[in-house]
Amino acid sequence: MPSSVPRTAAVSALVAAALAAGLLAGSSSASAADIRIHGIQGPGRISPLVGTPVADVPGIVTGVRTYGSRGFWFQDPYPDKDRATSEGIFVFTNAVPTVAVGDSVKVSGTVTEYIPGGAASGNQSLTQISSPKITAVSSGNKVPAPETISAKTVPAAYTPKGTAATGNSINGLELKPRSYALDYYESLEGMNVRVGTSRVVGATDPYSELWVTVKPSENETRRGGTLYSSYEDQNTGRLQIQQLAPIAEQPFPKADVGDVLAGDTEGPLDFNQFGGYTLTARTLGKVTGNGAKAETTRAQRRDELAVATYNVENLDPSDPQEKFDALAAAVVGNLSSPDILALEEIQDDNGATDDGTVSADRTIAKFTAAIVAAGGPAYEARTVDPEDKTDGGEPGGNIRQVFLFNPERVSFTDRAGGDATTATEAVRKGGKAALSLSPGRIDPADAAWENSRKPLAGEFTFRGKPVIVIANHFGSKGGDESLVSHHQPPNRISEPQRHLQAKSVNAFVKDLQKIQRGVDVLVVGDINDFEFSATTKALAAGGALYPAVKSLPAPERYSYVYQGNSQVLDQILTSPSIDDFDYDSVHINAEFADQNSDHDPQVLRFRP
Structure with missing residues (x-):
């Protein structure tokens, strides 16, 4: 189960190697003051402040995870004007967080890049604040309005290409969220997002997760799935859905391909080992079935x-x-x-x-x-x-x-x-x-x-x-x-x-x-x-x-x-x-x- 993978506060070997190679720049001058979440996230996949201590970073808590990789997401209610910089981030507490959704907090800690599955997996990294000290400011605040992920917002092109100079990696490239789907999702990493009514394209699995598409006409199969037909034609509208509530407290809905996750599903956008960008739902839509049945092939004829x-x-x-x-x-x-x-x-x-x-x-x-x-x-x-x-x-x-x-x-x-x-x-x-x-x-x-x-x-x-x-x-x-x-x-x-x-x-x-x-x-x-x-x-x-x-x-x-x-x-x-x-x-x-x-x-x- 993705959320059960332990995190480490240490900078990953991949990021450390990139720093050593001069591909990424760390900043030791950022530990003073006035650092906000968008400054930590920066306009790329890797934080420009990786390895740097930061102090009193402000924001509103948008989601709390009390199991698996325990921690919380918080978001700056005062965004900058750069579409490439996310306004949300995960705080890895390694223990059940003491904060609640709607709390206004200030967080001090060290900026790290965590790679789900380890550097050898090739996965992108998740920017987070580790070893945190949390100061409560107030509670009951309105959560920042979600960014809507839809067919209109997700670009048709899937990803930029890596270059030989970077070993085919896109880590060092500046994000272009209006041009590429992966850049778009990365620009929302850690932020409060929502999807509206969406078709299920990956059935509920044993780990209590399913997949939807926000692009219903994208390579649709006859039975409501999304067809994978080419390395060059990735399906950009797919998004994994999990929930923040423990399963023991709130059972996850059972859905088949072609069913519909109706209504709004809203929560922080995570990145994990087993699905990449994942909407960790604070509120979950309702599954409505389409009555799909298992197929039956015809019997062979006598001479077949x-x-x-x-x-x-x-x-x-x-x-x-x-x-x-x-x-x-x-x-x-x-x-x-x-x-x-x-x-x-x-x-x-x-x-x-x-x-x-x-x-x-x-x-x-x-x-x-x-x-x-x-x-x-x-x-x-x-x-x-x-x-x-x-x-x-x-x-x-x-x-x-x-x-x-x-x-x-x-x-x-x-x-x-x-x-x-x-x-x-x-x-x-x-x-x-x-x-x-x-x-x-x-x-x-x-x-x-x-x-x-x-x-x-x-x-x-x-x-x-x-x-x-x-x-x-x-x-x-x-x-x-x-x-x-x-x-x-x-x-x-x-x-x-x-x-x-x-x-x-x-x-x-x-x-x-x-x-x-x-x-x-x-x-x-x-x-x-x-x-x-x-x-x-x-x-x-x-x-x-x-x-x-x-x-x-x-x-x-x-x-x-x-x-x-x-x-x-x-x-x-x-x-x-x-x-x-x-x-x-x-x-x-x-x-x-x-x-x-x-x-x-x-x-x-x-x-x-």
Whole structure:
């Protein structure tokens, strides 16, 4: 939870390095008198007074946080005329504050820059006053009027670009709040702000926060979200909403994507590790639902093969039966019992317990039994157990991909010998492309798959025709800098591994196509990257594959919602021989506060 991250009064390593490099200027003459909040905030992201003691800074308290990062915000009721300088600031008390909203106070302390998540995160810093001494002047004062954040006030351009001279950082640039959205939000850091009635674009999460957009027409999805469709077209109207009242005292509303946060939501604008600029609501609007329901895809026809992929989010036998039942009901009801189902994040038989267990037989048996109980087919399963602690994911969980298939409609071609370290190869069988091992793993010794899930390949037969399916779970985006990083563009350090993984799978598909030009191949799974990404381009390189999600209208291309952005992570790619298909991204999880997984499954139907 963002508010639980401890703060430090020390100047961060990043800021200290910037000072040492001469990029930022400290001021030792400011400790005397007449310093006001806008002078501390300055016209940039980093305070010109960082590291400096200040005395008797005046203002009115606009918000108090009594939990997590404890402190309060206060604001100067007499602003200057510079749009770039914020009039509000956070005071880090490290204990329950003794002030109340409406108190007029004077604060003495040291100006610091706190980086949520630490310097290595790449996050921007939050200007604050630390080690404070607070003098009460009066109480019951009117809070400074909020600045309204709206479609009219937020610029269309997202951010200025960093320069090579500053290591791609925008920290040293003067703010241009009329030109760039990130500059606009930074110019309001710590100030009392409000949003009016706004559409929810990120459902309430377990940490009691949601996302809204103040730009309702900005890349709107068919179901009310905000589509993430390009690195160059950021959605500037997104804003995270939290509340200042402890959850125990005031439950946070449950909202789904497409719902509306109606009325005024008002409070200080914070910056945190898990969402960047966040309205910490002193008063919160009311959620009104739009009645969104989970989608159901149509059943495949008799001569259609239905292949699906579904990330079931760290499923293991210790999960409550309710989770198994809900996932199973979705397979039968929402996915219409696909013929082949590739699962990602199936954990071993004791989940996160780290005792060397790698088998997932119990996990699979419990899931397939739940599907039968839900009225679905008696699926059979094929997988390859990983080596212990070599495939990433939750420590001890040993996640892997698993094929489920309906033996009444599909047969599996078993070719023995596949294990965690032995690679399957593209071979010729009866004049057609086939797998040397089925199920088998693709190139497991390649460095591309270090500490990551290895692709699982399997050979199936439908109505006498062979189909090869490759189930994937590419490396996660963990470690990437956020969209609000002080590096612009942000550093995406996880990408190179996915690029290598994509090239490995692409090369394997091409090996199959060299043997049989018209071989039917489906590459499916949690690719952990967007349909416009270099990863997807590497997968499809040379015309070997086509990202089927691109067959959908743009407002329907998403399988995951992150920080208010509806985006593609899960994909099915087709070989050129599969040129007539029906594709569906089945929205049953990502848009809802109540989720059985954080991913939406994907289904493709075609006639081999």
